[in-house]
Amino acid sequence: MLARLVLTNLRNHTDLALTPGAGFVVLTGPNGAGKTNILEAVSLLAPGRGLRRASLSEVARADGPGGFGIAATLGAEAVEIATGTLAAAPERRVVRVNGATTTANALAEWLSILWLTPAMDRLFVEPASERRRFLDRLTLALSPAHAGETTRYDAAMRARNKLLADDLPDRDWLAALEVQMAQHGATVDAARRDTVSALSERLASQPPSDFPRAGLTLDGWSGDADALLHSLREGRIRDAAAGRTLIGPHRVDLIVTHLDKTSLAALASTGEQKALLLGIVLAHADLVGERRGNAPILLLDEVAAHLDPARRASLFERLARRGQIWMTGTEPALFDAIGADATRITLG
Structure with a gap:
């Protein structure tokens, strides 16, 4: 899990620090508040180009100095992971673990991260x-x-x-x-x-x-x-x-x-395609937990908005106790079925 996340000059976030808990992390706020940008930042703590597959220069804040930074503290081990770019080299990614420079592929040794976004609804x-x-x-x-x-x-x-x-x-x-x-x-x-x-x-x-x-x-x-x-x-x-x-x-x-x-x-x-995709991700999260001993971090962007109340409650029930799950939505009421056991962050 991520115990702390700090974003610097990333998309619309100039300087944002979050201290999420171990279970549900619910991000709510109006469209354009930067909810998905936070999920994108978490996804960039894994190998690859993140959930938007954007170029690194696009991730940096448009009116910022040119580079961006993501820093995270992992769980009880307090492992420090950082990634981002410098203004002088906006397309060159820098990755550090506990202060030592490494490659983006090495991040997979520390974190398993999966995501579902509205853009993936047509995956099949x-x-x-x-x-x-x-x-x-x-x-x-x-x-x-x-x-x-x-x-x-x-x-x-x-x-x-x-x-x-x-x-x-x-x-x-x-x-x-x-x-x-x-x-x-x-x-x-x-x-x-x-x-x-x-x-x-x-x-x-x-x-x-x-x-x-x-x-x-x-x-x-x-x-x-x-x-x-x-x-x-x-x-x-x-x-x-x-x-x-x-x-x-x-x-x-x-x-x-x-x-x-x-x-x-x-x-x-x-609707069936989205439910099939969710079923695959949920089963895979269980498989990862069994094989690696730690559940993956799940990033679910706007997933609750397109489910009826019964299926939404069923999703929250299946996700409970499966590690850290980041979810976004415009309305806090979408996540009422989760109960009090969640980190709730309002943006905008």
Whole structure:
């Protein structure tokens, strides 16, 4: 959990300090008060570009000095984590743990953070890349090394694509890049499939509830490093003509079904899709808690506004005692069913 959070020149927050509790953290206020900006700041304490996927320069306050800072104290261990940018280098992220400079990927060793935002309501009908990104966040929470593996795979793939565009590519360098892709790609694939298998088993075993059960499968390439290396070598001419690599874990799609209706989630109603997504995140939070010994921090942006009172109360009941859950809404009344056991912060 976060015991303290300090934001400096981030979005609309010039200098904001919060001391959230261990359970529900409820942020309320009018639109534009900066509720989602706080969730974005928490999401940037994990590898990646945060819940908005914004450039770092966009995160800095528009009329500020140019950089921004996020500082957090973690739980009883009092681990100090800080990240942000300097005005002189607005797109260069700086990360420190207990004062020592490290990489953004190293943050996964300290925190597991998952989020749901209104923009994700169409996840099941968006391009496959959005579902892969979602799956990678689920996987990262279970396997902190996953961020580094995907980063190295993507870097090697970009270098290979660029090399294949040359009329006379360096064949030794090409072979070395393909070895890197094969090694990291097989590891990425194995971690994703472990996540899907464990999560699917948990979802299928759950009794009926207000949140429908989702079935999860992966569609696309799967195999070991040798198989991927062979495919890459055999596909050089094809990939050069296409201008991109056409086989590998970067082409996989996460297929989600509504188990109780035996139909694709993409064909479900908007309300059902949101409920399916919530069900996946809740089951995954339990899985992370079991495997890592600590529940992930959940960031739920405007999630209560689109649920009826009964399903809202059911959601709060399922979330109780699952670690730190940050929630936003315009009206405090949306969170009455939580009771007194919450940190309530009013903005604006």
